[in-house]
Amino acid sequence: MVDSTLGLTRVRALAIVRYREVRGPAPSELDLPGIGQSKIVNGLECLWRSPSVWWVKSRTQKASEIIAWLARPDFAIDYSDAVATFLLTGALARRALSAGCPVDLRPHAFPAGSVAATRFDLFDIVLHARSDETFDVHVARSYAEDAARRLGDAVASLQCSN
Numbered sequence: 001m002v003d004s005t006l007g008l009t010r011v012r013a014l015a016i017v018r019y020r021e022v023r024g025p026a027p028s029e030l031d032l033p034g035i036g037q038s039k040i041v042n043g044l045e046c047l048w049r050s051p052s053v054w055w056v057k058s059r060t061q062k063a064s065e066i067i068a069w070l071a072r073p074d075f076a077i078d079y080s081d082a083v084a085t086f087l088l089t090g091a092l093a094r095r096a097l098s099a100g101c102p103v104d105l106r107p108h109a110f111p112a113g114s115v116a117a118t119r120f121d122l123f124d125i126v127l128h129a130r131s132d133e134t135f136d137v138h139v140a141r142s143y144a145e146d147a148a149r150r151l152g153d154a155v156a157s158l159q160c161s162n
Helices: 063-069 093-098 141-161
Strands: 006-011 015-020 038-041 044-050 053-058 076-078 083-090 115-120 123-131 134-140
Touching (some): 015 063, 044 115, 044 123, 053 063, 063 076, 083 093, 083 141, 093 134, 093 141, 115 141, 123 141
Antiparallel strands (some): 015 076, 083 134, 115 123
């Protein structure tokens, strides 16, 4: 029997810092992740966003602490208030996301640690596979209410069919 538990919650206390390296690759002491990947560095979640751009996230530290930690904080911007984050968990999380996301979310194509800038339904999102059954869905805060409703609809449709 397949576990049909599926949860969607809004993450309230999350610091997100956008870090851009302007000249050359990221300093080696940061050991930032490569294309489409994430990794934990000094207890912080680092996500590749685009060439020379990363997001550094923390559920426990403030954005100002992250910026102070970065090798070149002059290229860091606090994005915490610009982004809303939803945590989608459960065995059916990939199926729920597949209802509105064009990315191939099968585990071999989008394993734990993967990151993609993509869409869900009408919304631009940053999708982060924290584990096989846990995803952070980041959306512009101005779209948070509508995105929550659409994600909730996808979750509800799977819960009703199982």
